[in-house]
Structures are given as structure tokens and as C-alpha cells.
Amino acid sequence: MSNPISYRQELTGVFGYPVDENPTVVMMKAAFEALDLPWCYLNMKVRPEALAAGIEGLRAMGFQGVNLTIPHKCAVLEHLDEVADDARIMGAVNTVYRRQDRLIGANTDGKGFLRALGDDAGLDPAGKKFLILGAGGAARAITVELALAGAREIIVVNRDASRGRELVALLQANTKVRTSYQAWVENLAVPDDCDVLVNATSIGLYPQIDERPPLDYASIRQGLVVCDVIPNPPRTRFLEAAAARGAVTLDGLGMLVYQGAIAFKLWTGKDAPVAVMKAALAKEFASA
Numbered sequence: 470m471s472n473p474i475s476y477r478q479e480l481t482g483v484f485g486y487p488v489d490e491n492p493t494v495v496m497m498k499a500a501f502e503a504l505d506l507p508w509c510y511l512n513m514k515v516r517p518e519a520l521a522a523g524i525e526g527l528r529a530m531g532f533q534g535v536n537l538t539i540p541h542k543c544a545v546l547e548h549l550d551e552v553a554d555d556a557r558i559m560g561a562v563n564t565v566y567r568r569q570d571r572l573i574g575a576n577t578d579g580k581g582f583l584r585a586l587g588d589d590a591g592l593d594p595a596g597k598k599f600l601i602l603g604a605g606g607a608a609r610a611i612t613v614e615l616a617l618a619g620a621r622e623i624i625v626v627n628r629d630a631s632r633g634r635e636l637v638a639l640l641q642a643n644t645k646v647r648t649s650y651q652a653w654v655e656n657l658a659v660p661d662d663c664d665v666l667v668n669a670t671s672i673g674l675y676p677q678i679d680e681r682p683p684l685d686y687a688s689i690r691q692g693l694v695v696c697d698v699i700p701n702p703p704r705t706r707f708l709e710a711a712a713a714r715g716a717v718t719l720d721g722l723g724m725l726v727y728q729g730a731i732a733f734k735l736w737t738g739k740d741a742p743v744a745v746m747k748a749a750l751a752k753e754f755a756s757a
């Protein structure tokens with residue numbers, strides 16, 4: 470017997486302000502199409518003062534979930550029925566999903582990074598030492614997940630010392646990882662015993678594509694795993710310089726796709742077609 474006709478769509482999307490240039494819709498649309506799902510993803514411009522009403526709107530319209538971007542990632546916590554432990558430590562939610570009538574908050578940014586490390590570089594963070602450049606939202610998500618996954622040590626380097634120290638204090642209060650803050654000195658060198666170097670700053674993001682974090686690039690040794698969170702362009706000057714030194718490189722496009730893939734699974738219950746999503750975004754960034 471054929472299925473009854475339904476023209477109804479399942480609703481997802483992103484709340485942001487601004488939100489026009491958020492590209493997640495490109496990979497989600499490609500993923501829904503690839504799996505032939507009658508789902509849609511909407512870029513929704515929600516002012517900070519309208520967040521509570523926006524969340525009530527989601528409930529009323531039976532949305533399956535949403536992503537949150539600037540400026541809603543922290544403010545949304547108080548409007549949800551439940552928040553995952555890691556997201557609560559970070560104090561930030563980037564994905565909301567629905568279970569019956571309950572809205573649950575998660576943060577998939579750091580998990581997306583971990584999946585890129587595991588799937589694309591074959592690296593298990595347990596027992597490894599990380600040097601993280603940056604202490605903003607991306608650095609916070611990545612370091613909390615690394616700490617929870619058993620990293621041996623995390624050194625945080627940030628331009629603004631108070632923000633860097635704040636992240637170290639958060640990791641010390643909520644996880645067991647050995648961690649410290651290091652000032653961003655001129656000619657910053659990567660320690661010999663470091664396993665992974667991560668640029669979690671916005672240096673190099675389009676349109677500032679010729680910029681790269683100031684470092685002693687000669688201290689990058691062969692085989693070091695070097696990661697960038699910048700998704701656009703995927704091949705940053707930072708990664709180019711690291712690859713020239715023989716490092717194994719991981720780009721931010723992979724992290725972006727994997728964090729979206731984790732949200733996709735929370736919403737649809739299905740494994741996301743990551744290759745399709747990555748190709749859709751790469752094409753979009755190449756043509757932008």
C-alpha cells in the first residue's frame with residue numbers, strides 16, 4: 470500500500486542576528502535532499518530581545534530543532550527543558566533538538582572537532598598534549614570536549630590574557646585536565662612534546678585570507694597534527710605553512726560539516742551524508 474499523501478515539512482533552521490550569511494543551510498539542504506527527507510532548514514533573523522518568543526514559536530510550530538548562532542548561544546540556556554552536561558560546562562548551546570515536547574540543548578562544535586580528529590587524522594585525544602590558540606566560543610567548545618575525552622594537557626594561548634585565564638579556570642573547575650595559560654609572546658614556539666596545535670581564533674577567516682596567527686613556524690615539526698577552525702577558506706595560510714613543515718593538517722570545513730552532521734542525527738535520527746554536505750559547502754565557498 471502506498472504512503473498517504475503529505476505535503477507537510479519537518480522544520481529546522483538557525484536563530485541568529487545577523488543570520489543572512491550563515492551557510493549551514495547549504496549543507497543541511499543537500500543532506501535532506503540526498504536522503505529524500507521532506508525536511509527544511511530556515512535562516513531566521515531573531516533579535517536578542519525576541520529569543521524567548523522565538524523559542525515559544527518553535528514549540529508552537531513543532532520544530533524538530535534549531536541551531537543557535539551569535540548572539541543566542543548563551544542566552545538560550547534558560548529557555549530550554551534540559552541541557553547536556555558538556556554544553557552546560559561551556560555555558561553555550563549551538564543545537565536544540567526535540568524529544569516529545571521537551572527541548573534539549575547540546576553543543577556540537579567541540580564534538581565536530583573531535584570527530585574530525587578521529588575520522589580524518591586517526592587521532593584519539595586521550596593522553597595527548599594540545600596547544601590551543603584562542604579562548605573564544607570555538608576554543609571553549611573544543612577544549613571542554615578534549616578535556617572530557619581524556620587529553621593529557623591543554624595549553625591555552627590568547628591575545629586577551631583575562632579571557633585566556635578565564636577559560637583555563639573553567640577547565641580546572643569542571644574537568645580533570647592539566648591546563649595552563651600562556652601569554653601570546655612574539656615568536657611563540659610549539660613545545661617539542663606537543664601532539665596537536667589548533668588555531669581556534671578567527672585569524673585568516675574570509676575576507677582576511679592572507680592573515681595567519683603569529684608563531685615561530687619553524688617550531689612545527691614533521692608529523693605534528695595542526696588544525697584550523699576557519700571553514701572559509703578551508704585551506705588557510707596557517708595550514709599551508711604547517712603543511713610546508715611536514716605537519717598533518719585538518720581544516721575547519723571538516724569541523725563545520727561534522728558538527729552539522731551530529732545535529733542532523735539528533736534531529737532526524739539518521740546518519741548524515743557527510744561527503745554530500747562537505748561537497749555542497751566547498752562548492753558554495755569556492756563560488757562566494
Ligand code: NDP
Nearest residue numbers: 603604605606607628629632670671674698700721724725
Ligand atoms: P569569538 O569572537 O568568541 O573568539 C575569537 C577568538 O579569536 C578570540 O580568542 C580572539 O582573541 C581571537 N582573535 C581574533 N582576532 C585576533 C587577532 N587579530 N589576534 C589574536 N587573536 C585574535 O569567536 P569564536 O570562537 O566563536 O569563533 C572563532 C572562529 O572559529 C571563527 O572564525 C569561526 O568562524 C570559527 N568557528 C568554526 C567552527 C567550525 O565548525 N569550523 C565552529 C565555530 C566557530 P581575544 O580574546 O584576544 O579577542
